[in-house]
Amino acid sequence: MPVAPTLAFQDTLSRFRNALRLLEKQEEHGPVDDEENFPSRLLQKIAEIGALSATLPVENGGLGLHDSPVGMEALSELLRLAGRLNLALGRCLEGHINVVRLVSLYGSAQQRAVLAEYLQHNILAGIWVTDGTPPVALVRSGNEIRLTGQKGFASAVRAVGVALITARTEHGDTVMVLVPVGEKARMGPGPGHLTGMSGSGTGSYDFTGVVVPSTNIIGKPGDYLRQPEFSAGAWRGSAVALGGMDHLVHLLLDELRGRGRASNPHQQVRIGEALILRETASMWVRRAAMAACNSHAEAGETVAIVNLARIAVEQAALALIPLVQRGLGVMAFVRGRPVERVMRDLATYLRQPAPDETLTEAAGWFTEHEWPKDMT
Missing domain, CATH: 1.10.540.10 (Acyl-CoA dehydrogenase/oxidase, N-terminal domain)
Structure with missing residues (x-):
């Protein structure tokens, strides 16, 4: 509570x-x-x-x-x-x-x-759940566990000092394990060069032969996927994306002011639309954050609201990017300029899994339930 x-x-x-x-x-x-x-x-x-x-x-x-x-x-x-x-x-x-x-x-x-x-x-700390080849598994041996396999999509692999990873047990269950990391010899390349978010330092990490105490297993099998936390935590990613939108709006305004074009009526339409998109995303992020900390709500309600917020922020951000491109013209496509970089990073960051399923499941919940009256 x-x-x-x-x-x-x-x-x-x-x-x-x-x-x-x-x-x-x-x-x-x-x-x-x-x-x-x-x-x-x-x-x-x-x-x-x-x-x-x-x-x-x-x-x-x-x-x-x-x-x-x-x-x-x-x-x-x-x-x-x-x-x-x-x-x-x-x-x-x-x-x-x-x-x-x-x-x-x-x-x-x-x-x-x-x-x-x-x-x-x-x-x-880093959370690494996407397996490489072979996937991460663990074997218990007395009071210790021995790990094998790789994580293939490890964000900030060279900066993280402790990782929470998922691993399969001998019985086929999935558990979370807290593991110290940082051995350079275990680090490898990631999935390939992304068009955006390359600064996140994504690589792979080989856990084969790592031994940690069995007390490093966090919770029970299946806890990682337990609702509402598994889905409700997505609001935090939406908050980060909102920050990327803040940056884009700032760059749009700064560039237009510098060119003496901010008072042009056509550009003011774009500025107004950009502000609407950003503030729409902001309201949804706050709504999702409040839903995530509402201990009185049903799990399904919390998940549905956060999922709607995730899609709303994605839609607003994806609408903002071409708006900025139209406003700034070809200069928005010059490789390496801050505005071009932020647009690539934001477009890549927004590519979270199963957006269609996320939206339809949320809509399905509110098809059968009323929208909550008080979110605070």
Whole structure:
């Protein structure tokens, strides 16, 4: 059940938000990261203001951002800012937060403390679930487990220090395992060169021969796919995408002002439409965040609202991209310019699995149920 934030929590949260705003101002005219490289400099700055450990539960030294509506708003701000600064950074921060959330929900007190120890040393966590060849499996041996196989789509493979992975047991079940990573010899190439999001540092990681204590298994078999969390967590990705939209709108306005074209009535139509799209996405992200922390709602309702938000943000972002292209003309297609890079990154980031199924399942829920009257 969401809890009311204390005055101490609100004070800490206020200082955290101020630090985020200061970072945004510092980066606005700062150097642009090489899109082929992981944004290590930005990650370091995010870590310095405490963003990696702030996502922990209160009892583990964090702010417990998932525990109240005001905390969820702050978490949304963090993810949105990260996406605005750099979508590859946002993708990796969202994965980090996913790890914290899953361990908080399904892990033991000792496991939560172990993860907190990593994060308090500013170590980035990653969630790697897409298998390579062969897939990751585990075999128990006394109080230890031995892993085999590869993860083939490991985001930030050279920056992550601890990964939450899925693995198949001898009985065919799927379990989550928290594993220290970072051995360069185990790192390999990813699925190929993506047209966008290349800065996310996606590669492969070979777990063959890795031995960890059996206490590193998080939760029970099937917990990773347990609803509503499995689907409801998608709101965080939508918040990152919203940050990418913020960046595009900013670049559109900045370029048109620089050309002296912002007052042109045709361009003002595009500006107005861009603002509508961005704010529509913003309202849906907030709606999804509030649904995700509503402990009184049925799981199906939570999943349906978050899924509708995911599709709404995707549609708004995909409509924004050609709008920016029409507004800026051929200069929006010059390889390496910030606006061209952000559009490629955003288009790639939005390609999440099963959009049609996501939409129809959400519509199916509200075909049989009324829309909730109070989301807060």
